[in-house]
Amino acid sequence: MTDYVIELQDINKRFHDQHVLNNINLQIKHGEFLTLLGPSGCGKTTILRMISGFEQPTHGQLLIDGKNANNLIAEARNVHTVFQSFALFPHMTVYENVAFSLRCQKLPETEIKPRVFEALQIVKLADFAQRKPAQLSGGQQQRVAIARAIINRPLVLLLDEPLSSLDYRLRKSMQVELKQLQRKLGITFIFVTHDQEEALSMSDRVVVLHDGQIQQIGKPREVYENPANLTVAKFIGEVNIFPTTVIAYQNNAITVEIEGQVHSYKSKKAYLPEDKVNILLRPEDIRVYDTTEVDDTNDMYPGIIEEVIYKGTTVDLMVKLNSGKVIHAMEFFDEDDDSLVYTLGEKVWIQWIRGWEVILPHEA
Amino acid sequence: MSKNQNKLGNCFLGSTYAFLYLPILILIALSFNNARYSTTWHGFSWQWYSLLFQDTDLWISALHSLVLGVTAGCISTLLGTLAAIALFRFKFQGKSLLQGLIFVLIVIPDIVLGIALLMLFSKIQVPLGFFSLLLAHITFCLPFVIVTIFGRMTHIDKNIFEAAKDLGASEFIIFFKVTIPMLLPAIIAGLLLSFTLSFDDVMISYFVSGPSFEILPLKIFAMAKLGIKPELNALCTIIFLITIVTTFSAQLFLRKNKHA
Numbered sequence: 001m002t003d004y005v006i007e008l009q010d011i012n013k014r015f016h017d018q019h020v021l022n023n024i025n026l027q028i029k030h031g032e033f034l035t036l037l038g039p040s041g042c043g044k045t046t047i048l049r050m051i052s053g054f055e056q057p058t059h060g061q062l063l064i065d066g067k068n069a070n071n072l073i074a075e076a077r078n079v080h081t082v083f084q085s086f087a088l089f090p091h092m093t094v095y096e097n098v099a100f101s102l103r104c105q106k107l108p109e110t111e112i113k114p115r116v117f118e119a120l121q122i123v124k125l126a127d128f129a130q131r132k133p134a135q136l137s138g139g140q141q142q143r144v145a146i147a148r149a150i151i152n153r154p155l156v157l158l159l160d161e162p163l164s165s166l167d168y169r170l171r172k173s174m175q176v177e178l179k180q181l182q183r184k185l186g187i188t189f190i191f192v193t194h195d196q197e198e199a200l201s202m203s204d205r206v207v208v209l210h211d212g213q214i215q216q217i218g219k220p221r222e223v224y225e226n227p228a229n230l231t232v233a234k235f236i237g238e239v240n241i242f243p244t245t246v247i248a249y250q251n252n253a254i255t256v257e258i259e260g261q262v263h264s265y266k267s268k269k270a271y272l273p274e275d276k277v278n279i280l281l282r283p284e285d286i287r288v289y290d291t292t293e294v295d296d297t298n299d300m301y302p303g304i305i306e307e308v309i310y311k312g313t314t315v316d317l318m319v320k321l322n323s324g325k326v327i328h329a330m331e332f333f334d335e336d337d338d339s340l341v342y343t344l345g346e347k348v349w350i351q352w353i354r355g356w357e358v359i360l361p362h363e364a
Numbered sequence: 365m366s367k368n369q370n371k372l373g374n375c376f377l378g379s380t381y382a383f384l385y386l387p388i389l390i391l392i393a394l395s396f397n398n399a400r401y402s403t404t405w406h407g408f409s410w411q412w413y414s415l416l417f418q419d420t421d422l423w424i425s426a427l428h429s430l431v432l433g434v435t436a437g438c439i440s441t442l443l444g445t446l447a448a449i450a451l452f453r454f455k456f457q458g459k460s461l462l463q464g465l466i467f468v469l470i471v472i473p474d475i476v477l478g479i480a481l482l483m484l485f486s487k488i489q490v491p492l493g494f495f496s497l498l499l500a501h502i503t504f505c506l507p508f509v510i511v512t513i514f515g516r517m518t519h520i521d522k523n524i525f526e527a528a529k530d531l532g533a534s535e536f537i538i539f540f541k542v543t544i545p546m547l548l549p550a551i552i553a554g555l556l557l558s559f560t561l562s563f564d565d566v567m568i569s570y571f572v573s574g575p576s577f578e579i580l581p582l583k584i585f586a587m588a589k590l591g592i593k594p595e596l597n598a599l600c601t602i603i604f605l606i607t608i609v610t611t612f613s614a615q616l617f618l619r620k621n622k623h624a
């Protein structure tokens with residue numbers, strides 16, 4: 001057993017003149033739940049198809065279990081895919097669908113049968129073995145597709161946006177089920193999605209892709225709290241951005257002016273005066289106070305409530321600052337606090353907790 | 365929709381179907397008419413059918429048509445299936461041109477195809493008989509088979525073939541265990557359709573047949589030249605029934621396919 005189950009080394013892919021993937025370097029560990037996250041057209045599906053053997057890299061090397069797999073045909077790779085459309089065989093029963101890969105290997109039926117039922121039990125569909133796919137619900141079809149892909153005990157299971165054709169509730173419960181299934185089986189899952197919430201809630205590691213390049217690889221929390229660049233910050237979650245210029249850098253802190261106020265913020269990265277930077281703040285890191293609630297308004301910014309969106313567990317606010325910039329704030333309900341009542345046009349003070357801001361250099 | 369509109373619609377639909385089916389209904393009725401020359405009703409009789417069953421010449425040409433229809437149907441279905449699969453699964457230059465050419469063959473006038481085939485056969489010296497008929501029938505059945513099967517294939521999720529490959533299936537297994545079973549209803553529909561087309565073709569067969577191999581539609585055509593006899597009505601009624609049965613079963617297979 002090698003260290004990594006899949007390794008992509010300097011992978012490039014061109015379709016005609018179009019660069020779909022640029023210098024992709026990625027190491028995937030045994031038993032990990034890795035998500036490729038990005039908008040459509042970012043190349044995430046191409047990476048998946050390359051691992052499954054349906055696309056060849058234009059340049060670079062793909063290792064599966066430590067061995068060069070560039071020229072290994074799809075049917076010879078011990079890697080199986082769950083397709084977005086499920087791609088079940090409509091003329092076969094659930095049993096026959098799941099048994100397909102074992103029958104391709106010409107195993108005796110006495111060995112196939114217990115393994116099919118074992119796989120069907122894992123996805124809780126043992127009672128549906130004799131049904132045709134058309135007689136199943138979307139969620140059940142999804143599970144047949146998973147059972148069909150895991151029965152051969154693959155090294156890696158590739159999932160190409162498998163939840164996007166399900167409705168919201170089912171998607172939520174399938175997210176939990178998939179995560180549990182992955183833990184139980186111990187198989188490496190490579191999951192492709194454009195849904196950042198799905199990526200954050202399910203994965204051990206997230207790979208953020210944009211324009212065919214890896215923007216950041218990290219645990220969900222790292223990717224969310226310490227985005228490597230503006231692209232990642234904008235794609236994952238909502239973010240308020242204050243572009244500004246460094247006045248001074250001293251004692252591991254930069255001094256900048258935001259909305260007419262000059263303050264210092266901690267920064268491990270050194271900057272020179274005149275460097276352009278962006279100060280990033282997540283909506284949930286911003287506090288909004290009633291004018292009557294505060295005495296000391298130093299370090300606070302005045303604003304006017306532009307929009308109030310009630311969301312059940314939170315209230316989302318659009319606050320217009322003095323400069324005319326509108327920022328997005330998210331306030332959580334607190335049982336003991338009935339101050340979360342906002343009216344349009346109301347004057348408020350906003351503030352954030354020092355150290356929760358993210359400082360990123362300006363990008364051209 | 366108001367009642368009056370409903371009535372008007374029914375009336376229109378009724379007259380359209382009457383226009384389409386009245387001639388055939390009259391033919392069927394006359395085949396049971398107890399009179400040789402009159403077109404007025406003289407009572408019910410099976411006599412034209414029993415007369416028909418005694419005509420050995422007619423039976424031989426019917427048998428010929430059957431053999432020709434089954435052979436041409438089977439061969440064109442086989443070729444058509446392969447062609448449709450190739451058109452669907454593989455990308456190659458000139459693919460859309462080829463697809464267009466299939467449709468051209470469907471709408472091309474029979475007389476053009478008939479004369480063209482006759483010229484070709486005389487040029488390459490194919491004797492006119494069973495073999496020339498068979499080649500001609502395959503030629504005009506093939507496009508219909510391809511269109512039927514290709515139409516069905518476009519409804520298939522292409523990922524299914526990739527899924528099969530992904531699960532370790534060879535091209536051989538994909539073809540016999542996935543592609544063919546999924547297309548089977550369309551293949552059977554194509555077979556029945558081409559049998560029907562072959563069985564009642566007059567125009568093209570007229571050009572490419574020879575005295576060594578008489579077929580039913582041409583026999584009827586020749587008989588009709590001497591005046592419509594009641595036996596002919598009976599014969600046409602039988603052919604009409606055969607056509608109806610095969611067409612409906614073709615439809616049934618295609619519909620079953622959609623629900624499967």
